[in-house]
Amino acid sequence: MIRAEHIVKNFGDQEVLKGITFTFEAGKTNLVIGKSGSGKTVLLKILVGLFKPTSGSVWYDDVDLVTANKDTLRKLRMKVGMLFQGNALFDSMTIEENIRFPLDMFTTQTLKEKTDRVNYCLERVSLSGINKKFPSEISGGMQKRVGIARAIVLNPRYLFCDEPNSGLDPQTSITIDELIQDITRDNNITTVINTHDMNSVMEIGENICLLDKGLLAWEGSKDEVLQDQNETLHDFIFASPFLQKLIESSK
Amino acid sequence: MFFVRPLLFRRSINKGRQTAFRMNLRLFHHFGTYILWHSQIYKKPESHAMYYKETIRQMYDIGIGSFPIVFLISIFIGAVTVVQFYYQMEGTLIPPYYIGYIVRDMEIIELAPTITCLVLAGKVGSNMAAELGGMRQKEHIDAMDIMGVNTSAYLVMPKIIAALLMIPVLVSASALIGIIGGYLSSVPTGLFTSAEFIKGVRSFFIPYNVFMMFVKAFVFAYILTSVSCYQGYFVKGGSIELGEASTRAVVYSDILILMADYVIALILTA
Structure with a gap:
């Protein structure tokens, strides 16, 4: 479980987050949604410790990330996996070397054990047999899946995904969403997904927080999204003219 | 008004x-x-094997990768130095073999360490700044940070160690190649005989000068690597800022190398 408490973040005079309090539950896919510029990425970067909040605290179970010393932080980070929006795969390394990187860095396993683990992770994301390829030789969707494989290679307890569906077609997006949800349930990990993709919200949104202008505008689950009369939520969900027409025609 | x-x-x-x-x-x-x-x-590495692998890769890039440019520059600088000294000393009472002696000491004390490191600041330094800056922009450094890797240590320490090991070797090679360049530009063209040049090169040799060359090589290697890595590691913004950081890496390294050159000369010749 991760709990963000009264998170405030200022960049100079600009107040980006204005006191966010939210609990990201274990074994569930927790979604942070909101328009561009609402503070989603800043919140995610605070949650993983890339940014320090101006005030507030981030609790990973019983450890406060903000006040933790460097050793605690490093140990904590070994339990964290992250999928970046741009994948952040190392261009000069093969897919196998990319996924093996955390194992090489933090474990004393033999090469065979590491290779077995890499193959298992690649199988988990349905990409067996691409070990020797370079990131530039595979598609964007495959790169996302390799990013997920690298994020789960050390069996993390916390998984963060920044816009996992950006730049992907709807079908591939669904595959990625389902994969993230399966991994979350199978390993009972705390997953936080930063997205503005409505398909993801309706597919895997078990615990959702909506950010608007740096404030927590709404929280709930995918079942409550369509019933709730919250104006900000309504504006965000039905922003698409296609969806509006679809609803009108169904009425 | x-x-x-x-x-x-x-x-x-x-x-x-x-x-x-x-x-x-x-x-x-x-x-x-x-x-x-x-x-x-300078923190304890997470994995010695990974740091070792990265150090060897950097040693290859800095040492083997830079040898052709160092060779080319050194041979011409040695050649030009001999030709110009001959022009200045022609008709004076100074014996011609002195030119061999002057070229040898100039190469060892000043030209090999300083010119080589100024050139390497341009080649290796800008490359390091661009590599780290690119990694910062593509979120590779963030990805490693989140994994728990000490990125300052993993990305910079191997580069510094590799530079401290390889640049003195390149500087030594540069001094030797410079002297050979001087020989090739003067003896075959008939400026003086082979015996005269070799006599000059072997005269008045002071081993302390070689020590001075190595001190300069180590200090300049540290400056050009750490300054360039700093510029790349902390880059913010897009491709324009990355280009600026790469330029700053070269300019600041060059300025600091020249300042350090003066300070070392003052201290070691006092």
């Missing part, structure tokens, strides 16, 4: 003072960050 001009003048002076103050503040900020950053670089 008489009062307006002094007022404008005073305003422009105040503006100038403010700009200078801000520049000094920025300089102190960067100097402080650079110094504090070193406490992160």
Whole structure:
């Protein structure tokens, strides 16, 4: 479980987050949604410790990330996996070397054990047999899946995904969403997904927080999204003219 | 009218003072960050094997990768030095073999360490700044940070170790190649005989000068690597800022190398 408490973040005079309090539950896919510029990425970067909040605290179970010393932080980070929006795969390394990187860095396993683990992770994301390829030789969707494989290679307890569906077609997006949800349930990990993709919200949104202008505008689950009369939520969900027409025609 | 001009003048002076103050503040900020950053670089490695692998890769890039340019520059500098000294000393009472002696000491004391490191600041330094800056922009450094890797240590320490091992070797090679360049430009063209040149090269040899060359090589290697890595590691913004960081890496390294050259010369010849 991760709990963000009264998170405030200022960049100079600009107040980006204005006191966010939210609990990201274990074994569930927790979604942070909101328009561009609402503070989603800043919140995610605070949650993983890339940014320090101006005030507030981030609790990973019983450890406060903000006040933790460097050793605690490093140990904590070994339990964290992250999928970046741009994948952040190392261009000069093969897919196998990319996924093996955390194992090489933090474990004393033999090469065979590491290779077995890499193959298992690649199988988990349905990409067996691409070990020797370079990131530039595979598609964007495959790169996302390799990013997920690298994020789960050390069996993390916390998984963060920044816009996992950006730049992907709807079908591939669904595959990625389902994969993230399966991994979350199978390993009972705390997953936080930063997205503005409505398909993801309706597919895997078990615990959702909506950010608007740096404030927590709404929280709930995918079942409550369509019933709730919250104006900000309504504006965000039905922003698409296609969806509006679809609803009108169904009425 | 008489009062307006002094007022404008005073305003422009105040503006100038403010700009200078801000520049000094920025300089102190960067100097402080650079110094504090070193406490992160020299930490115990997470995996010795990974650091070793990275160090070997960097040694290859710096040593083998830079040898052709060092060879080319050294041979021409040696050649030009001999030709120009011959031009200046022709018709004087100084014996011709002295040119061999002068070229040898100039190469060892000054030309090989300084010119080689100025060139390497351009080749290796800009490459390091661009590599780290690119990694920062593509979120590779963030990805490693989140994994728990000490990125300052993993990305910078192997580069510094590799530079400290390889650059003195390149500087030594440069000195030797420079002397050979001098020989090739003078003996076959008939400026003086092979025996005269070799006599000059073997005369008045002081081993302390070689020690001075290695001190310079180590100090310059450290400067060009750490300054370039600092510029790349802390880059912010897009491709324009990355280009600027790469340029700054070369310019600041060059300036600091020349300043260090003067200080080392003062200390070691006192």
